Amino acid sequence: MLSKKNSIRKASIDDPALTRQRRVVLDVVRESDDHLTAAEVFERARKKTPTISYATVYNSLRYLKEQGAISEITFGNAASRYDRETARHDHAICTCCGKLVDFDISDTMELMRAAARRSRFKPEGIHITLRGICPDCRSE
Amino acid sequence: MLSKKNSIRKASIDDPALTRQRRVVLDVVRESDDHLTAAEVFERARKKTPTISYATVYNSLRYLKEQGAISEITFGNAASRYDRETARHDHAICTCCGKLVDFDISDTMELMRAAARRSRFKPEGIHITLRGICPDCRSE
DNA sequence: CTTTAGATTTAGAATTATTCTAACTATCGT
DNA sequence: ACGATAGTTAGAATAATTCTAAATCTAAAG
Numbered sequence: 099m100l101s102k103k104n105s106i107r108k109a110s111i112d113d114p115a116l117t118r119q120r121r122v123v124l125d126v127v128r129e130s131d132d133h134l135t136a137a138e139v140f141e142r143a144r145k146k147t148p149t150i151s152y153a154t155v156y157n158s159l160r161y162l163k164e165q166g167a168i169s170e171i172t173f174g175n176a177a178s179r180y181d182r183e184t185a186r187h188d189h190a191i192c193t194c195c196g197k198l199v200d201f202d203i204s205d206t207m208e209l210m211r212a213a214a215r216r217s218r219f220k221p222e223g224i225h226i227t228l229r230g231i232c233p234d235c236r237s238e
Numbered sequence: 239m240l241s242k243k244n245s246i247r248k249a250s251i252d253d254p255a256l257t258r259q260r261r262v263v264l265d266v267v268r269e270s271d272d273h274l275t276a277a278e279v280f281e282r283a284r285k286k287t288p289t290i291s292y293a294t295v296y297n298s299l300r301y302l303k304e305q306g307a308i309s310e311i312t313f314g315n316a317a318s319r320y321d322r323e324t325a326r327h328d329h330a331i332c333t334c335c336g337k338l339v340d341f342d343i344s345d346t347m348e349l350m351r352a353a354a355r356r357s358r359f360k361p362e363g364i365h366i367t368l369r370g371i372c373p374d375c376r377s378e
Numbered sequence: 379c380t381t382t383a384g385a386t387t388t389a390g391a392a393t394t395a396t397t398c399t400a401a402c403t404a405t406c407g408t
Numbered sequence: 409a410c411g412a413t414a415g416t417t418a419g420a421a422t423a424a425t426t427c428t429a430a431a432t433c434t435a436a437a438g
Contacts, residue, residue, distance in 0.1 A: 117404090117415065136395080151417045156396065174312050175425075177395060190357035201356040203349070210368065216341040217330035219370035226366055228350065230359035257386065257433090276424075291388045296425065315396075317424060 115161075122146045123158035127168050133179035133198055173198065173227075188225060192232035199232070255301075262286045263298035267308050273319035273338055313338065313367075328365060332372035339372070 116124075126142045127134060134142070140155045159180055162168045171179045173191060179198065187202045203209075206224050214221035256264075266282045267274060274282070280295045299320055302308045311319045313331060319338065327342045343349075346364050354361035 115414080119416070149417080151419095153397080153418080154416055157415080172312070172314050175318060175395095178315060188353065190353065190359045192359065193362060199357055199359075201353065203352060203356065209343070209349070209366070212343060213328065213330065213341065213366060213368040214370060216343065217339055217368055217370075218373050219330045219332065219339075219368055220376055221368060221370045222333060223369045224366065225369070226349070226353060226364065228353040228357055228359055228361060229363040229365075230354060230357070230361045233358050236360055255385085259387070289388080291390095293389080293426080294387055297386080315424095 119143075119147060119150055119154050120158040120161060122150065123155055124162055124167055127159075127162070127180050128182045130182070133171055133181050135177040135179055137177065139180060171198065186223065186225075188227065190228040190230060190232070192235055193229050194231050194235035197232050197234070201228075259283075259287060259290055259294050260298040260301060262290065263295055264302055264307055267299075267302070267320050268322045270322070273311055273321050275317040275319055277317065279320060311338065326363065326365075328367065330368040330370060330372070332375055333369050334371050334375035337372050337374070341368075 122143050123139060125146070126139050130138075130142075136152075136155055136159060139159065140150070140152055143150050143155055159168070159170070163170050163180075166184055169181045169184050171181055171189060173179070173189070176196075181200075183200060186206070187200050190199050190201055191197070203226055206226075209226075210221045210224040213219075213224060262283050263279060265286070266279050270278075270282075276292075276295055276299060279299065280290075280292055283290050283295055299308070299310070303310050303320075306324055309321045309324050311321055311329060313319070313329070316336075321340075323340060326346070327340050330339050330341055331337070343366055346366075349366075350361045350364040353359075353364060
């Protein structure tokens with residue numbers, strides 16, 4: 099288990115490259131239950147560090163993603179969203195309201211092998227996207 | 239089986255809404271083996287109809303997608319690509335060169351049900367994305 | 379054959395998301 | 409403290425896509 103606070107994979111809390119700005123961006127992503135856009139991260143980061151710039155938010159998000167501390171979700175032509183969950187997982191998107199939720203299909207090894215066989219790619223990762231109607235939209 | 243030429247799902251060849259420009263855009267997408275961007279479709283459509291505008295290409299692509307005559311693939315933050323294949327299928331993307339290829343996992347019903355169960359969505363469709371190294375990049 | 383209404387196309391402006399640039403600042407090792 | 413390196417800033421630039429308003433086409437009605 100990771101310690102609850104401040105553990106990120108490669109850049110540890112002691113890594114000098116984890117600057118104040120990057121730390122703030124990381125905290126913002128971690129503090130949110132859902133998947134924020136860069137614009138939302140910028141807004142919230144500004145509350146903590148009013149001088150932070152948009153470019154730094156983007157740079158930090160890229161840096162943190164490369165370090166494996168956060169992950170990026172792109173969907174359709176919409177703005178990227180950033181996710182504190184870095185373990186492999188899947189996404190469902192509501193065709194009615196656009197809501198994006200995480201779920202996890204366990205045991206994707208066989209599926210990945212099947213996909214690799216059919217595409218002739220050397221497999222590195224697999225991701226499942228479900229489109230459908232979310233519970234909220236269904237009950238309206 | 240669909241007849242080989244000119245069958246699109248809702249807008250048939252006799253549909254007055256399938257204008258000359260839309261027909262040209264449809265032909266361009268159909269004539270390509272791979273997945274063209276809007277810019278590439280525009281370039282090729284211009285060869286057939288030099289006065290066609292960028293906006294019309296986008297409008298036509300949207301229209302044809304809504305009619306179910308073509309499909310749109312979005313991947314990462316890259317430009318959308320358009321695909322003549324409209325049946326359910328999956329995509330593999332090369333993490334080395336970016337190449338995008340189609341493949342098909344048959345029998346996705348059980349997977350879709352499992353995804354629906356875990357996400358609590360009413361399922362409508364499922365899509366699998368494999369990331370990996372394509373045969374060309376592997377042999378270099 | 380005109381008129382009209384509605385839909386489509388056009389060219390270019392506008393918008394949105396993201397990246398780039400160049401100057402400035404902070405930090406680290408010596 | 410000094411210079412090197414890396415990071416931050418503000419704003420410009422870029423890329424993809426959509427919007428706008430005027431012009432054009434089409435089909436139907438008179």
